[in-house]
Amino acid sequence: MIHFSYGSTQDMSSLFYVYYYLWAAPHLLLVPVALLMFRKSLHKTFPIFFSYLIFEILQFCVLLPMHVVYMMHLNIFPLRMYPTVDLVGRTGSIILHFAVLQELFESPVAHNSELRRTSARMLKWVTGILVVVSLLFLGSLYYGTIGHRMVPAYATLEALNIAQCGVLVLVFLWHRYLGVTMSPLAFGIGLGMGVTACSEPLIHAWKDSLATRNSGLPDDFVFAAFHVAALIWLYFAYAQKEITSNSGSTLQVREWAADAGRVAHL
Amino acid sequence: MNPTVITLSVVALLFSAFLVSQIWTRYARRGDLVSAQRGQLVPVDLEAFENLTEPSEEEFLRTNLLPAEFRRVQRLRIRAAKLYIAALSQNAGVLVAVGQAARLNAEPEIAAVGQELIQRALRLKFFCLFSLLRMEAALVFPVLISPSQKLAHQYTVVSYMAANLSGRATA
Numbered sequence: 001m002i003h004f005s006y007g008s009t010q011d012m013s014s015l016f017y018v019y020y021y022l023w024a025a026p027h028l029l030l031v032p033v034a035l036l037m038f039r040k041s042l043h044k045t046f047p048i049f050f051s052y053l054i055f056e057i058l059q060f061c062v063l064l065p066m067h068v069v070y071m072m073h074l075n076i077f078p079l080r081m082y083p084t085v086d087l088v089g090r091t092g093s094i095i096l097h098f099a100v101l102q103e104l105f106e107s108p109v110a111h112n113s114e115l116r117r118t119s120a121r122m123l124k125w126v127t128g129i130l131v132v133v134s135l136l137f138l139g140s141l142y143y144g145t146i147g148h149r150m151v152p153a154y155a156t157l158e159a160l161n162i163a164q165c166g167v168l169v170l171v172f173l174w175h176r177y178l179g180v181t182m183s184p185l186a187f188g189i190g191l192g193m194g195v196t197a198c199s200e201p202l203i204h205a206w207k208d209s210l211a212t213r214n215s216g217l218p219d220d221f222v223f224a225a226f227h228v229a230a231l232i233w234l235y236f237a238y239a240q241k242e243i244t245s246n247s248g249s250t251l252q253v254r255e256w257a258a259d260a261g262r263v264a265h266l
Numbered sequence: 267m268n269p270t271v272i273t274l275s276v277v278a279l280l281f282s283a284f285l286v287s288q289i290w291t292r293y294a295r296r297g298d299l300v301s302a303q304r305g306q307l308v309p310v311d312l313e314a315f316e317n318l319t320e321p322s323e324e325e326f327l328r329t330n331l332l333p334a335e336f337r338r339v340q341r342l343r344i345r346a347a348k349l350y351i352a353a354l355s356q357n358a359g360v361l362v363a364v365g366q367a368a369r370l371n372a373e374p375e376i377a378a379v380g381q382e383l384i385q386r387a388l389r390l391k392f393f394c395l396f397s398l399l400r401m402e403a404a405l406v407f408p409v410l411i412s413p414s415q416k417l418a419h420q421y422t423v424v425s426y427m428a429a430n431l432s433g434r435a436t437a
């Protein structure tokens with residue numbers, strides 16, 4: 001999750017509390033998501049997503065106290081330490097996002113090591129191409145904009161987020177091509193990732209526009225998007241078992257299998 | 267307004283529309299899709315397909331036709347084979363759906379066959395994808411690249427497995 005510090009001169013206004021609420025609430029929501037996954041043994045099906053949840057929770061536990069100390073200018077640790085830890089956290093989040101998308105992409109063939117290796121290889125190539133295309137796309141956008149003769153440092157981050165959107169589209173289309181219905185949690189993970197991935201480039205650009213450069217509103221919007229994602233994950237982690245248990249009645253299988261049996265004679 | 271903001275907003279909007287379409291497909295049209303999928307089985311003449319991908323047939327044409335004529339005929343054969351592969355891929359998709367329904371069945375035997383059927387049908391889907399890519403390359407270089415022959419055998423195995431599942435579910 002990406003977060004930005006407000007200016008140190010900002011008053012303790014209601015916006016300040018909204019900011020902390022929006023930062024804390026989604027991370028706290030991740031705790032029941034992780035617990036539900038663990039209780040339903042879903043951490044074995046989606047180990048990387050489970051690790052991502054744990055990473056986000058731990059990152060929050062480290063960053064929040066550091067941020068408070070940083071804002072209050074207390075000399076507990078060097079002031080430059082917070083941005084460094086924040087950067088490490090962002091980098092870890094992005095790497096884990098791509099790993100989760102790979103996990104989703106491979107999930108239809110999770111039981112077949114050969115097909116899994118093949119699909120992993122395919123995805124790595126496509127991801128590489130998407131990252132390069134996104135970097136070129138954003139580079140040309142910023143370079144062509146009046147007042148931006150240099151590409152902003154966070155353009156790489158935006159490009160990676162756009163590439164994530166591309167990979168996510170691929171994940172959904174891949175399931176469609178294979179004819180595999182995504183499990184409720186896999187669908188939820190994809191949706192949640194989509195909400196965060198598509199909001200972040202937009203917010204970066206919004207922050208970059210002159211009118212809102214000093215506003216904290218875009219940051220709140222990023223947190224709100226993550227809030228929505230956490231709620232989606234919570235819902236689908238809860239819904240996973242109930243949806244699957246309603247499917248696959250013998251009558252249904254008999255009807256479908258009779259159809260499928262026809263394939264052999266067509 | 268900053269053009270970067272406008273462009274990124276359009277990208278985000280398009281992506282959001284895609285996500286909404288996925289939700290719509292999954293929930294609003296779920297019932298339609300199941301019945302639609304059952305009606306998607308396409309008849310495939312495997313013998314004709316095997317004939318199109320048979321290396322000896324290709325060799326015969328290569329030795330008896332002029333190079334330009336061979337390229338033209340081979341391209342026609344590849345285009346026909348592509349249509350067969352598209353049909354095989356569609357049928358494999360239906361078999362995946364059948365396997366998914368069977369996998370969730372209460373009877374362990376049917377569930378196990380369902381799981382196996384999914385794996386085989388997915389393998390077939392992979393083969394179809396790579397065969398189609400190979401066909402595209404073969405269309406550009408008809409003399410250098412030949413269509414793959416493995417697909418017909420894979421399809422026979424999977425379709426007879428589905429027929430076997432049909433027997434078990436009725437029993």
